Amino acid sequence: MHPMLQRLDDLAAHLATRADTVALLGLGSAGAQRGRLDDHSDLDFFLIVEDGATTRYATATDWLAVPCPVVYSFANERHGRKALYADGIFVEYAVFTVAEVHRVPFRGARVVWRRADAPPGLTESDAPVPRPPYDTVEYHLNEALTNLYVGLHRELRGEHLSAARFIQGHAVDRVIALLRLSEGEPPYRDAFDSSRRVERTYPPQVLPLAAMVPGYRGNVAAARAILDWLGDRFPIPAPIGTAIDGLLSS
Template sequence: MKRQNLCGEHAAQSANGARMTASERFDAMSAALATSVGEREGLIGLVLLGSASDEARGRRDEWSDHDFFTLIETGRGAEIRPDLSWLPDYDRLVLTAREGDIGFVALYDDAHIFEFALADAEEVDGARAGDAAVVVDDKSGTTARLLARARARASEEDRFDPANDVRLVLVKLLIGVGRVRRGEALNGNAFIRQWAVQLLVRAIRGRFAAASTALRDTNDPMRRFELDFPIWGARIAAALDLPIEESALNLYQLARQILEPGWSEFPSRAADVVALRLGWT
């Protein structure tokens, strides 16, 4: 099936053979990826996501990687997924790995990363997308339709329930500290430094929704949180650098200091119960 490459042909290096800058290398890899997908039999679409897309290139820096999904002709996933030789500069890859059934990562010898899904339209039909660009599609526009649904879904789900999220913060902290005191430090760390923090960030974004700018990631509330809430982001990050129980206490205190004042939905009595149980009074 003929695919349409919507971003044109690529040049592997500058016309005079000079070494490419990081930005030029990134653009060259994007173009080469589009060409590779367009030429690979069985692949019908390519969507560049996040800072890999042109609309979000202003966020791109030296740490940006390529996030994308590549569409396979329906029913051919099992056949096509084992062979990644279509990736550009394949000889420069130092590793590839699977993430679930349809997710992949690829690492190049200059430490550049590809993170991508390789699936047919049905397999990624539940996906969400924010900044994105279709660069390869089939004649019927399968990829464009999929992206439109993914964007609509992200918009619908870009909502928070801060009252519920802050309740969960308290529970995760209580469980996490309990696990640590029981001797399960690894599991306790996950409850405190991972789940409680994610829920606290969600609660703050929901409680102060007007402060979240267009820079936010509609798929991951943790992304660029510090840009929208620089002071609170710095204080949460500092709390994570403390020993685990101090970290939990600081997160608890931040939840109360940031969210409780003037908010009738804050679970103050439950917060007092957690503090009493953990000896934080």
């Protein structure tokens, strides 16, 4: 068994001895898609507890340290923490009651342990995954183009970091969405982060990330690469295409 999965099992064995715990859910590569797990994965999980126990488990780490000492941790949200074990396993977790967990958007959870009287359906969220207003070629194409336009204006103003976020961040996210729509759903797609595993899904000749994400001083070159990529695959509306070309020549 992979050490991270063993760590979850060891945690589950300890939590099963506590009266105020209900279930332990593995998420991400420790969840339903364990084929994603490798030596560079972190360990994501939800701990489900009785009403009134959330704050105690979210602030204390004594229960977390039972399998191995915790050498570093901090509260990254009201319900959870990030922590590092002495053996190098990094964990990110949140603590919820049964009622609370159904209001959290998540997908792909796996029951590692549940109390015999735990309610069914703990791996199902009632909250929708955040999505853009439209998931269409027209939307993602035009979002990418306007990201380039705004980003290039910020580049010309000297706001290189903001420009990089628009050009090498937001516009590239739209490129990835266009690939998903044109080539089908990639395996192990992360519903919350489109950048995950794209290098395994799309070869450089399909998604030339080195050209699209060259770095802080490469915004103009990145915008040109993205515009060329879009133009090779989709009809670009002349007004916005001409405007972007003008900025690239400035």
